[in-house]
Amino acid sequence: MNAVAAPRPDAFRPASVGLTTVGLSLATFMQVLDTTIANVSLPTIAGNLGVSADQSTWVITSFAVCMAISLPLTGWLTRRFGEVPLFVASTLLFTLASFLCGIAQSMPMLIAFRALQGAVAGPMYPVTQSLLISIYPPEKRGQALALLAMVTVVAPIAGPILGGWITDNYSWPWIFFINVPIGLFACLVVRSQLGARPQRLERPKMDYVGLITLIIGVGALQIVLDKGNDEDWFESTFIIATSIVSVIALAVFLIWELTDKEPIVNLRLFRHRNFAAGTTVLVFAYAAFFAISLLVPQWLQRQLGYTSTWAGLATAPIGLLPVLLSPFIGRYAPKFDLRVLASLAFLTMGATSLMRAGFNLDVDFNHVAMIQLIQGIGVALFFMPVMQILLSDLQPNEIADGSGLATFLRTLGGSFSASLTTFLWERRADVHHAHLTEHVTVYDPAAQQALATLGNGDPQRAAGLLDQMITLQSYQLSFNEVFHLLGWTFFSLVLVLWLAKPPFGAKTGAPPGGGH
Structure with missing residues (x-):
């Protein structure tokens, strides 16, 4: 008797490929959105929960570090439970954690629920990518991945705008509550469309x-x-x-x-030259990019007095060019030396960082938005070339591990960057405040005249107003210093990038895409 071959998961087609694609894309949109939606709301969250601004960054870092830690578990969980059950469970738990974040009554509660949200978010993108590839025939998988890449570009743009508008017009908990209907819809769609998909389960060693x-x-x-x-x-x-x-x-x-x-993490992949150089560049460039995404909205609100909505609108132009250019870059980038494209990305992001290093408290909305728009060129040329470079010298059976390890380290780099950026901004502001205060003495005629003008005869009011002015200037000087550092970080990464050697084409047998 001939044995009947088990059905292959990749041969399964859902009743509606379009509806399944919508469900998978919505889950990814929701998860990526949550990496940036809270950025513009941090000052409001800090004020409402009675904590300092630097403590509020735990809302970002707790999510990012827990997501980074759970990412390496994706392969084991997939083999043990199957891709569809893992997707549904992760998305449901993410939805529940989002609801819990919205009802949090204190900063420790919010941080704990954000950590849970990050922990269950880890497998969502890799599993979504795998499922999306599997439901399309080979000749259309490139289009499916381009759509997923577009979602991952649009979500971080929408995050600050949506977060700002919700915070100003409703209240900050709604930046988490909006995930509930999206998550439930995505779960129902994917479960109904892919529930019958065959699974190959194992009992892998942990x-x-x-x-x-x-x-x-x-x-x-x-x-x-x-x-x-x-x-x-x-x-x-x-x-x-x-x-x-x-x-x-x-x-x-x-x-x-x-x-x-x-x-659980295959560190031996660093024996490959291109993987080592490309991953180093990816981690540090993403950390610097994440620092910009975190610092600019906070600076706009705390130093320039922008509302959350206007801070979101001022930062949003960074995503316009990536959305427009991504299809062309995906199509034509292989015709160029990928090191040249990535170098242009870092030179652009370095130059825009140095432009911000020249900001002062009188800078207008148009100037801030224009620099964000220009930086979008760098963002568009950054991810795809660097990912292809770092995967280029891996063996076909190492591609999945390489993509997972690079994503893990990139996410971890963003988490550490959030903490270090906030620390540098606060610490250098304290130093500048001390230096500026040294020059204000009762023996200085200019200081006496300034105090008399500010206070209208009230010394206490004058001293308070002068201290506010010094504090604003101190944070502005610190902001400029941080962006000097970020600018030269991007420039130095160009040198590391050129340690990689062509060819950069994917190995035969490599799965399409490598994560974004």
């Missing part, structure tokens, strides 16, 4: 040592970065102890992952 040391090491390091400034860094016993725990856990993690036969 690298528990790697997972536990990763969680402890990265979690402790994130706590050090977020709490260090409040605790006066290494003057604090807590920071010293947490740093020691992080160093030991990460050391064990590195040794274990380099020697284990089935590591």
Whole structure:
């Protein structure tokens, strides 16, 4: 008797490919949207929950670091439970976590629910990409991936605008509540359309040592970065102890992952030259880009007095050119040396960073928006060429691990960047405030005249107004310094990028796409 071959998952077609595509795309849109939607709302959230501005960045970092940690688990979870059940479970839990974020009554509650939201978000994009590829015939998979790439470009643009409008016209919890109907709809559509899709389930070995040391090491390091400034860094016993725990856990993690036969994170991929150079560039460039996305909206609101809506509108032009150029870049980029395209991206983002380093408190909306628009050229030329470069010298059976590892490190870089950027901005502002205050003395005739003019005869009011002016100038000087640093970071990455060597074409047998 001839054995009947088991049906292949890739041969399955849903009743409606279009409806399934909408369901998968909506889930991705929701998940990517949540990486930026809270950025413009941080000052409002901080004020409503009674915490400082730097403490509010935990809303961003808790989400990002937990998503980064859960990303390497995607492969194991997929083989153990199947892609469709994993997608439905992740999306449902993400929806629930979004609702819990909206009803949070304190900052610790909000951070805990954002951490849960990030943890369940990790598998969503890789599984969505895999399912989307599987429901289209080979000749149309490029179009499917182009659509998914478009969603991942549009969502971060919509985030600040939508977040700002909701915060100003309703209240900040609604930036999380809007996920509930979207998530439920996506789950129902995908479950009904792909529920009958055959699954090949396994019982893969779990690298528990790697997972536990990763969680402890990265979690402790994130706590050090977020709490260090409040605790006066290494003057604090807590920071010293947490740093020691992080160093030991990460050391064990590195040794274990380099020697284990089935590591949760395949660090041996760094033996490939293009992967090492490309991933280094991706992580640092994304960290710098993430810093810009976080800092500009906060600066607009705290220093220039913009509402959340106007801060979102001022930052939104960064996404216009990527949306328009992405189809052309995907089609024509292989005809060029990808190092040239990526170098143009970093030179553009470096130049726009240095333009912001020349800002002052009188800069107008049009100038801010125009620089955001110009930076969009860099964003459009950044992701696809760099991803293709870093995957170019991997073997076909290493592509999935390489894409996952690069995405994991990129997400982690964004999380650490949020903490470090906020720390630098606050710390340098304190230094400038101290220096500027030194020049205001009762013995300085100019200072006496300024105080008399400001206070209309009321010394206390005059002193308060003068301190506000000094604080504004201090944060502006600090903002300019941070953007000087970001600009030269982008420029230096061009040198690292050219350590990669062509050819940069995908290996035969590689799966299409590599994550965005």
